Structures are given as structure tokens and as C-alpha cells.
């Protein structure tokens with residue numbers, strides 16, 4: 161009898177677990193900084209060094225709610241008041257074509273149709289967004305995607321907009337609504353002088369794997385219960 165009560169309890173807990181995994185799930189995944197430049201965008205000079213001056217991007221994290229990428233945070237060390245944020249690029253499925261770009265001014269999110277190949281020439285490059293002559297930068301690296309005339313105006317008025325001066329060590333892109341696939345995605349980002357470039361793959365575990373675990377627990381409990389009843 162005790163065994164039967166035990167198995168019934170497991171069965172009940174399994175049902176609760178299975179039901180509780182179905183509603184809203186917010187999950188955070190972290191990423192590092194293992195790339196020096198985007199594939200194909202080395203400049204032949206600074207290609208061996210991850211960081212030129214400051215800041216040093218040290219990875220970050222993403223938040224996914226029910227299969228929707230809602231925010232991306234970059235962590236960095238060091239600061240320079242002349243720096244501005246570049247755009248956030250997202251490549252769904254990591255097939256070397258950008259599918260979404262989020263831009264600073266109003267954190268507007270754009271979907272790029274069938275994706276924009278990495279070799280596209282529709283970028284503003286680091287040497288076009290950084291006018292200071294003292295100190296080296298990583299020349300010729302994509303910083304922002306040219307989507308409309310408005311962005312050119314923003315650049316003309318003083319680079320991109322997110323303020324690197326907050327000095328809290330974080331750059332946050334929030335309010336995103338990007339549906340991500342189980343294949344995962346790649347994040348691209350750099351400050352306007354491309355002194356440190358992010359190109360990182362993020363894996364997203366299948367939501368179904370949690371449901372499978374719940375179903376497995378119920379199955380085990382059911383088999384065990386039948387055995388007890390037979391006795």
C-alpha cells in the first residue's frame with residue numbers, strides 16, 4: 161500500500177511538473193567573446209588581437225521567453241567617453257546571414273527579409289563612424305547596417321546613440337521580439353571603432369526536451385503503478 165501511495169505521489173508530481181512547463185518560460189543563456197572579427201572581415205593588421213584599447217567586451221547573456229528573444233546584454237570592462245554602441249545583429253540558425261538588426265536610436269528592430277549575407281556591402285564601417293585620429297582602431301569592420309536615410313542623419317550628428325558613459329559595464333538591448341529557432345542563433349556586435357568585436361553562437365535547448373522529461377516521469381510512474389496493482 162505504501163508503495164502504491166508513493167507511486168501515486170510521483171504520478172501526481174509528474175502531472176504538475178508537465179503542466180508547469182507549458183506556460184511562460186523565461187530562460188537566460190550566456191555567451192563569451194571568442195571571436196576577433198566577423199568571418200571575412202579581418203583587415204590584415206589587427207587580426208591577432210581581440211581588443212584594441214578599451215572597452216574589452218567579455219561576453220554577455222540573452223533572455224528567451226517562450227521561444228522569443230527578448231533581450232541581449234553585453235558586459236564590458238574599461239570605457240572611453242568617445243565610444244558609442246553599434247547595432248545588434250542576429251543570425252537565426254547561424255547560416256552566416258543576418259536576419260534581424262536592432263538599432264540604437266529608438267531601439268528599432270528590423271527584420272531583414274531572407275537574411276543579409278555577411279559579405280554584404282550595406283554596412284557603415286568602423287572608419288566611417290569614428291573620426292578621432294589619435295590611437296588605432298580596427299579599420300574597415302562593420303558597425304551598423306544602413307537601412308534608411310535617417311540612420312545616416314544620426315551618424316552625421318555624432319555617431320550612434322547608446323551611451324557608453326554609463327560606466328555600469330553593461331550594454332542592454334531590451335524589448336526585442338525575435339522568434340528564435342531550436343538551431344540557435346549568432347549574435348554580432350561591436351562598438352563604433354570595432355576595438356572589440358562579438359560574433360558568438362548561442363544554442364537554445366529544444367523546449368520539447370523538458371516536456372519529454374515530464375512525459376518520461378509519468379510513463380515510469382504508470383508502469384510502476386501497474387506492477388504494484390498486479391501484486
Ligand SMILES: [Ca+2]
Nearest residue numbers: 193216217356
Ligand atoms: Ca573581448
Ligand SMILES: [Ca+2]
Nearest residue numbers: 193195356357
Ligand atoms: Ca572579441
